Amino acid sequence: MNIHGKFICIYGIDGSGKSTLAQNISTYLSNFNEVKTFYSQEDAIFTPELEAVAKKLNTSRRECFSPILRGGSWGLDLLHKSMYHIEPALGSGKTVITDRYSICNLVYPYINNVDIGILRRINNLLIKPDLNVYLEVPHEIAWQRLKERGKKLTPKETPEKLQEAIKLYDYFFKIESISVERLDATLSTNQVTDMAIELIKSRFLDG
Ligand SMILES: Nc1ncnc2c1ncn2[C@@H]1O[C@H](COP(=O)(O)OP(=O)(O)O)[C@@H](O)[C@H]1O
Ligand SMILES: Cc1cn([C@H]2C[C@H](O)[C@@H](COP(=O)(O)OP(=O)(O)O)O2)c(=O)[nH]c1=O
Structure with a gap:
């Protein structure tokens, strides 16, 4: 393909299984394409700098800097x-x-009551994706x-915040007019991967 x-x-x-799916479709597509997968915060420079300053002050990024600066x-x-x-x-x-x-970058700052005006402007400068995939899963399962x-949980990883994030993803996809393909992410990793591959084929290869 x-x-x-x-x-x-x-x-x-x-x-919801984002990094698992990214890894799986990357492995599949690598059979046919040169693939580059970017995981969240990989190649980041600004946030690690805040992290470094916080460390020097013997504290954490979240304690040291305001939500607006972190966002x-x-x-x-x-x-x-x-x-x-x-x-x-x-x-x-x-x-x-x-x-x-x-x-x-709108959902999580919004959860922290950050004014997202500047963040929306920044988003307008990003290169647009050809396909947006959203993994749908009830917050209880996530x-x-x-x-x-078994990884350390972050403050946004609580049942309440997960539930809030589901609503906010829906809200922001709508108000930003982003068309998104939804996959049932309660299914097994293999099933989710197969559905994503079918989606990619139908979007880029058919017609
Ligand atoms: N479809 C799935 N069914 C069951 N467990 C899954 C599925 N997808 C991922 N997982 C597991 O759930 C956990 C979270 O997946 P992960 O890919 O890290 O999610 P995210 O990147 O969205 O936070 C991992 O332990 C992963 O192995
Ligand atoms: C996870 C995430 C957080 N943020 C912002 C929201 C907060 O102001 C700040 C920290 O959020 P936080 O929920 O503490 O996430 P993490 O611990 O994973 O860094 O980062 C984004 O802008 N985009 C994201 O994808």
């Missing part, structure tokens, strides 16, 4: 990634997959998976 130069974004709440640093990191990593990769014919993209995953 040759889909050179196409840009696919995967969205969903924490525990802004995520926005700038995404713009940096889009300009200096994603665009060149697409330009050289690679297929690009990202775990999270523009809408995430929460169960996060507990079983």
